[in-house]
Amino acid sequence: MATADILKPDFAAQRSHFIFTDEHQQLRESIRRFVISELRPHAEEWEETTFPDSVFHRMGELGFLGLDKPEAYGGQGGDYYSSLVLAEEMAHARSGGLAMGVAVQTDMALPPILAFGAEEQKQQWAVPAIKGEAILCLGITEPDAGSDVAGIKTRAVRDGGEYVISGSKTYITNGHRAHAIVLVTKTDPDAGYDGFTLFLVPMDLPGVIREQRLQKLGMHASDTALLAFQEVRVPSGAVLGQVGKGFYHIMWELQGERLIGAAGAVAGAQQVFDRTLQYAKERTAFGRAIGHFQVTRHKFAEMATKIETARQMVYATAWRFQNGDYPVREITIAKLYASRIAVEVADECIQIHGAAGYMKEYGIERCWRDLRLNRIGAGSDEIMLEVIGRSYGL
Numbered sequence: 001m002a003t004a005d006i007l008k009p010d011f012a013a014q015r016s017h018f019i020f021t022d023e024h025q026q027l028r029e030s031i032r033r034f035v036i037s038e039l040r041p042h043a044e045e046w047e048e049t050t051f052p053d054s055v056f057h058r059m060g061e062l063g064f065l066g067l068d069k070p071e072a073y074g075g076q077g078g079d080y081y082s083s084l085v086l087a088e089e090m091a092h093a094r095s096g097g098l099a100m101g102v103a104v105q106t107d108m109a110l111p112p113i114l115a116f117g118a119e120e121q122k123q124q125w126a127v128p129a130i131k132g133e134a135i136l137c138l139g140i141t142e143p144d145a146g147s148d149v150a151g152i153k154t155r156a157v158r159d160g161g162e163y164v165i166s167g168s169k170t171y172i173t174n175g176h177r178a179h180a181i182v183l184v185t186k187t188d189p190d191a192g193y194d195g196f197t198l199f200l201v202p203m204d205l206p207g208v209i210r211e212q213r214l215q216k217l218g219m220h221a222s223d224t225a226l227l228a229f230q231e232v233r234v235p236s237g238a239v240l241g242q243v244g245k246g247f248y249h250i251m252w253e254l255q256g257e258r259l260i261g262a263a264g265a266v267a268g269a270q271q272v273f274d275r276t277l278q279y280a281k282e283r284t285a286f287g288r289a290i291g292h293f294q295v296t297r298h299k300f301a302e303m304a305t306k307i308e309t310a311r312q313m314v315y316a317t318a319w320r321f322q323n324g325d326y327p328v329r330e331i332t333i334a335k336l337y338a339s340r341i342a343v344e345v346a347d348e349c350i351q352i353h354g355a356a357g358y359m360k361e362y363g364i365e366r367c368w369r370d371l372r373l374n375r376i377g378a379g380s381d382e383i384m385l386e387v388i389g390r391s392y393g394l
């Protein structure tokens, strides 16, 4: 450092975190340009209609659906951080439902296909999914089993060279539009955790029924389905991974999903913070900008501290994940903390906006509604606490 007489704080410095290279930075800029110019202008409309399938086609064309996927299957061959960059930049679309629908494809359904799938399954589904020509969903949750994954009832029964699948799945994101589903089933009810098997099931098979399109508090741009499987016959080649190892496969999948979810929550919190900061500088009361009341200033200080803490936790955990660790405890802590603070930040931002925060026109209430899902989806706060607590042998 040069010997400076006066060293001023570099509040405006844009240095990125050390996990990111210049290439990540360029990727970030190009995703942000795309998101702001092609997605954000439609955010309001897609709240009413859900986002169109063409978003997948376009993102596939741009290579954004396969950033960290192997080049052999049409991906960009990048590292895990490139997927984090996508999750963060999608927040600029200001549509949680859109970001979630895309993340289901890139970070929930594709990873188990690429990790456990047979070559034929990868060619049939991963290649077109990375191109944006096939849309995928993931079915874990059932009407009678959410947090308790081991309590699912969907059965797959062997019948010669086929399996017959019966049961139902609910709250399935992309469920109405998907061409295939990564489906969690029970193949041996007496085998405990060794009685589960994943299947990769085309959604146009006889017996696959897309029931209700479910209405939600937030994430309106996404489609959320109740699905029924009525004696759906699939060949044994539809098994994804090992028969009997589906529970372990899906627990692995959930780790990537949770970390990406945490990154998205932090980015969502940053978005609503930035918009509210702008508002607090412009809105006046009692002759001054509301941001200049000490109480409001401190609210921003508290929010910034939470966001920055969560972000550092996500990055440090991603660094371990990228470098071969399997940091389940830290992923769980990051998911829990990021989800909680995102909701706290969005709630405080509504307060700072006053009545404007309660109005649809400003979009701040939507941030709160969308972010609220993070405390439930991909494992609720209470389940995260269980995982963390048990990791200490309790």
Ligand SMILES: Cc1cc2nc3c(=O)[nH]c(=O)nc-3n(C[C@H](O)[C@H](O)[C@H](O)COP(=O)(O)OP(=O)(O)OC[C@H]3O[C@@H](n4cnc5c(N)ncnc54)[C@H](O)[C@@H]3O)c2cc1C
Pocket (backbone or CB within 6 Å): 104, 137, 138, 139, 140, 141, 145, 146, 147, 148, 170, 171, 172, 173, 174, 216, 219, 224, 373, 376, 377, 378, 379, 380, 381, 382, 383, 386
């Ligand atoms: C918009 C949306 C999209 C979704 N997308 C998908 C998807 O694409 N695919 C998919 O499979 N699922 C999806 N889900 C489902 C989601 O993952 C589940 O809702 C979640 O796992 C919680 O399950 P549950 O809703 O059945 O809650 P329950 O398991 O019924 O839990 C109810 C409450 O009890 C608490 N609880 C449960 N067990 C315990 C315990 N042991 N200790 C303490 N408290 C406990 C929970 O924390 C919660 O507060 C989605 C959900 C939503 C809302």
